[in-house]
Amino acid sequence: MLVLGIESTCDETGAAVVENGRKILSNVIASSADLHAKYGGVFPELASRRHLEAIGPVVKKSLIDAAIEPKEIDLIAVAYGPGLVGSLLVGIEFAKGLSIAWQKPIVQVHHIEAHLYAAMMEVELPLQLPALGLVVSGGHTLLVKILDVGSYEIIGSTIDDAAGEAFDKVGSMLNLPYPGGPLLEKMAEKGDSKKVLLTAGVVKNNPYNFSFSGLKTAALYALKKGVKMEDLAASFQETILLDLVKKAKKAALSFEAKAIFFGGGVCNNKRLKELFKENFTLPLYFPSPTLTLDNGAMIAALGFEKYKACGPSALSFGPRARIPIA
Numbered sequence: 010m011l012v013l014g015i016e017s018t019c020d021e022t023g024a025a026v027v028e029n030g031r032k033i034l035s036n037v038i039a040s041s042a043d044l045h046a047k048y049g050g051v052f053p054e055l056a057s058r059r060h061l062e063a064i065g066p067v068v069k070k071s072l073i074d075a076a077i078e079p080k081e082i083d084l085i086a087v088a089y090g091p092g093l094v095g096s097l098l099v100g101i102e103f104a105k106g107l108s109i110a111w112q113k114p115i116v117q118v119h120h121i122e123a124h125l126y127a128a129m130m131e132v133e134l135p136l137q138l139p140a141l142g143l144v145v146s147g148g149h150t151l152l153v154k155i156l157d158v159g160s161y162e163i164i165g166s167t168i169d170d171a172a173g174e175a176f177d178k179v180g181s182m183l184n185l186p187y188p189g190g191p192l193l194e195k196m197a198e199k200g201d202s203k204k205v206l207l208t209a210g211v212v213k214n215n216p217y218n219f220s221f222s223g224l225k226t227a228a229l230y231a232l233k234k235g236v237k238m239e240d241l242a243a244s245f246q247e248t249i250l251l252d253l254v255k256k257a258k259k260a261a262l263s264f265e266a267k268a269i270f271f272g273g274g275v276c277n278n279k280r281l282k283e284l285f286k287e288n289f290t291l292p293l294y295f296p297s298p299t300l301t302l303d304n305g306a307m308i309a310a311l312g313f314e315k316y317k318a319c320g321p322s323a324l325s326f327g328p329r330a331r332i333p334i335a
């Protein structure tokens with residue numbers, strides 16, 4: 010079964026062709042990050058306009074790269090949220106248009122579930138379950154118990170900034186252009202994390218929840234006091250990553266997780282991988298770099314599973330800014 014996956018939740022326009030939910034035949038991504046660089050974060054109106062320009066060429070390239078004709082596509086999968094409504098609308102309406110014009114079924118896919126599924130689609134079956142899932146992206150920080158594909162229990166999430174968002178905002182304090190995460194990681198390599206003392210937030214009522222806004226403010230004050238930028242970057246990165254490790258460890262022990270599946274852009278961070286490897290003996294599954302950031306392949310792959318389980322979606326679905334995963 011050949012699935013065309015379309016992704017437009019934030020600032021990346023993605024389209025991919027995936028065979029039987031696993032074999033990636035093409036995965037095309039156009040980012041509008043350059044447009045947002047000077048604003049220090051995603052400017053929603055500019056993102057949706059860029060999606061409008063990019064969606065046609067990106068989908069076309071995904072078919073060309075896969076050497077596939079539209080008539081060979083069996084299913085269209087599209088991310089319907091969570092995300093920016095204007096951005097989502099472009100991908101969803103384009104996908105619906107293709108579904109009508111090509112007479113192909115369509116299936117709606119949850120974007121964060123797709124981030125989690127990105128690591129699962131690459132491992133040998135059967136999956137080691139129950140597993141812990143950790144999504145750390147620009148928009149989301151989520152710890153979940155994975156019972157099966159499509160069956161999750163939320164353990165913890167952020168009550169304010171997402172991990173990637175905190176990286177980007179502190180990056181912007183350090184004069185790094187958006188998205189600051191990868192550049193902050195480079196800067197941190199030259200610093201000493203012990204020179205600046207920072208702590209991550211503790212959330213009352215749920216020890217598995219995350220809070221990074223206080224950490225961000227503390228970073229700003231430290232910077233105003235004149236600490237070395239590289240030391241601040243190192244300390245900020247170490248603090249946020251150790252908080253992820255600590256809560257993941259507690260969660261994994263609580264239900265004897267058999268493995269951990271990671272998703273989202275922040276799991277590209279080398280120090281994150283190092284710290285998890287040091288702290289866990291469980292199998293750790295990180296998606297390949299092309300599947301960590303927003304992309305159409307994870308949407309196509311999960312779309313295949315959703316279609317097998319529940320059939321097609323009715324064309325009446327629309328964009329959803331917020332939707333729980335479980």
Ligand code: KG4
Pocket residue numbers: 019145146147148149172173174176177188189190191194273274275276277278279301302303
């Ligand atoms: O998964 P993604 O595209 O975001 C959303 O779906 O929201 O990931 C983008 C995020 C950005 O915040 C970016 O700064 C962060 O992932 N990121 C990193 C690294 N690479 C990407 N953060 C820290 N270290 C990295 N190496």
Ligand code: ZN
Pocket residue numbers: 120124146147148302303
């Ligand atoms: Zn995402």
